[in-house]
Amino acid sequence: MSLYFLCLVLFSLGIWCLLIKKNLIKKIVGLGITEYAINLFFILLGYRVDGEAPILDKYNPITNFVDPLPQALILTSIVIGLGITALMVAITIRLYEKYRTFDINEIHRLRG
Amino acid sequence: MIELHVILILMIIVAVMAIEIEDLLSSIIALGAVGMGLSLQFLLLKAPDLAITQLVVEILSLIILIKATVGTGIPIKKEKMSLAYLCFGVLFIAIFLGLGLKAVKELPAFGYPLMKMGSQYIAEAVKRTGATNIVAAIILDFRGYDTLGEATILFTSVIGVLAVLRKTGKIK
Amino acid sequence: MKERGMSLIVKRITKITVSLIFLFGVYILLHGHLTPGGGFAGGVIIALSFIHLVLAFGKESALRRLSEAAVSVIESCGGLMFWGIALLGFMGGYFFLNVLPKGRPFDLFSSGIIMLCNIAIFLKVGAGLFSIFIALAIFRMPSEDKREND
Numbered sequence: 486m487s488l489y490f491l492c493l494v495l496f497s498l499g500i501w502c503l504l505i506k507k508n509l510i511k512k513i514v515g516l517g518i519t520e521y522a523i524n525l526f527f528i529l530l531g532y533r534v535d536g537e538a539p540i541l542d543k544y545n546p547i548t549n550f551v552d553p554l555p556q557a558l559i560l561t562s563i564v565i566g567l568g569i570t571a572l573m574v575a576i577t578i579r580l581y582e583k584y585r586t587f588d589i590n591e592i593h594r595l596r597g
Numbered sequence: 598m599i600e601l602h603v604i605l606i607l608m609i610i611v612a613v614m615a616i617e618i619e620d621l622l623s624s625i626i627a628l629g630a631v632g633m634g635l636s637l638q639f640l641l642l643k644a645p646d647l648a649i650t651q652l653v654v655e656i657l658s659l660i661i662l663i664k665a666t667v668g669t670g671i672p673i674k675k676e677k678m679s680l681a682y683l684c685f686g687v688l689f690i691a692i693f694l695g696l697g698l699k700a701v702k703e704l705p706a707f708g709y710p711l712m713k714m715g716s717q718y719i720a721e722a723v724k725r726t727g728a729t730n731i732v733a734a735i736i737l738d739f740r741g742y743d744t745l746g747e748a749t750i751l752f753t754s755v756i757g758v759l760a761v762l763r764k765t766g767k768i769k
Numbered sequence: 770m771k772e773r774g775m776s777l778i779v780k781r782i783t784k785i786t787v788s789l790i791f792l793f794g795v796y797i798l799l800h801g802h803l804t805p806g807g808g809f810a811g812g813v814i815i816a817l818s819f820i821h822l823v824l825a826f827g828k829e830s831a832l833r834r835l836s837e838a839a840v841s842v843i844e845s846c847g848g849l850m851f852w853g854i855a856l857l858g859f860m861g862g863y864f865f866l867n868v869l870p871k872g873r874p875f876d877l878f879s880s881g882i883i884m885l886c887n888i889a890i891f892l893k894v895g896a897g898l899f900s901i902f903i904a905l906a907i908f909r910m911p912s913e914d915k916r917e918n919d
Contacts, residue, residue, distance in 0.1 A: 645805035646805040646806065646807065646810075648805075649797070649805055649806055649810045650809055650810045650813070653810060653813040653814055653817060654813060656817065657813060657816070657817060657820075657898060660820065660902070661901070661902070661905065664905050664906070665905075726880050726881065726883065727879045727880035727881060728802035728803075728879070728880035728883050729802065729803055730801065730802050730803060730804065730805065730807075732805075733801055733802050733807050733883060733887075734802070734880070734883065736807075737807075737882075737883045737886045737887070738881075738882075738883060741855065741886070744886075744890070745851065745852075745855060748848060748851055748890060748893055751893065751894060751897055752844070752848060752893070752897065754901075755844070755897040755898075755900060755901055758901050758904055758905075759900065759901075759904050762904045762905065762908045764908075
């Protein structure tokens with residue numbers, strides 16, 4: 486149970502960084518931390534005590550596997566996270582080229 | 598099981614460093630350290646597919662992030678964040694953690710999952726698909742539609758990056 | 770002409786390691802239904818091998834072997850192949866049915882369409898991520914432009 490709570494603490498650290506910091510790159514870092522926490526939480530849900538990885542073995546029959554369904558869903562989610570990070574970085578580079586700063590208050594003032 | 602706690606506490610400490618350090622390059626490298634710790638956690642939680650994928654995806658996203666920050670060295674002037682803003686942030690996080698603690702008590706205990714669908718997938722994977730990696734059988738045969746959606750999302754993000762970074766201007 | 774890329778030691782080592790990384794990526798792809806890995810991890814590893822080449826030698830060396838138009842065509846072919854395999858399932862009954870023969874378990878050519886789907890995803894992910902990196906490498910930040918003109 487304490488593992489779940491520590492995972493929620495990591496998630497809320499990411500949300501804090503997304504809310505409070507003014508630098509655009511720091512906001513991307515915060516979103517990345519949030520994403521890692523969510524992926525970890527799902528895999529923690531599927532763990533089984535004394536379980537084995539869900540791959541069948543030729544010579545020894547295994548009976549107790551960990552839950553394979555959350556792992557399949559999170560595999561998709563990790564690659565989607567990469568796509569999101571790439572698109573955010575591209576937009577940030579474009580914003581920097583136009584406004585010459587990463588500070589979001591300056592961009593809000595100079596807009597238009 | 599103690600090692601799961603230790604690595605998670607290490608990840609939290611490095612995440613705090615990534616948030617608070619002023620220099621952008623160090624902050625991004627600390628994010629990379631959190632990702633590597635996550636890959637190690639996946640290995641300890643018996644998910645080798647995810648550990649490989651998380652490791653290589655982490656390396657690629659570090660390369661992309663470093664490209665964005667290496668040419669830009671303008672420091673941001675430090676102005677004081679207003680106190681009301683900080684208080685609002687702290688209040689929000691405190692409410693979220695309190696409610697989260699109540700919600701987490703409803704979950705089944707750590708290490709004893711319900712596995713209603715999981716046991717069905719394990720029992721039928723070799724008979725129906727012939728693959729011995731059960732996670733690969735799930736993402737490409739039982740739930741192939743989700744993988745189709747994910748391929749679409751990757752395609753859209755590639756098109757988005759190429760469209761945003763196009764060079765515009767007059768040809769002299 | 771200015772020397773592009775990194776120092777001599779890095780270039781020598783890169784010549785050896787690029788082919789090894791490429792081979793490892795193809796291995797992880799082809800055994801995706803037997804051991805951990807699969808199309809996504811294999812595709813990202815292939816993209817990383819090309820990025821390794823670009824970082825050590827400059828972007829001309831990779832773009833000479835594989836131009837940007839070719840990378841776009843490969844990515845689209847991967848996507849179309851995935852759709853084609855899914856529509857092939859209609860021949861047997863419903864969308865995405867596993868219609869090819871499944872051999873014995875633990876063989877390399879077992880499990881029907883799973884290997885073909887892995888290859889389609891490998892092409893799409895590898896080519897897509899490499900084209901993202903090339904777009905970022907070609908785009909010049911304004912501070913770099915000013916530095917070169919001085």
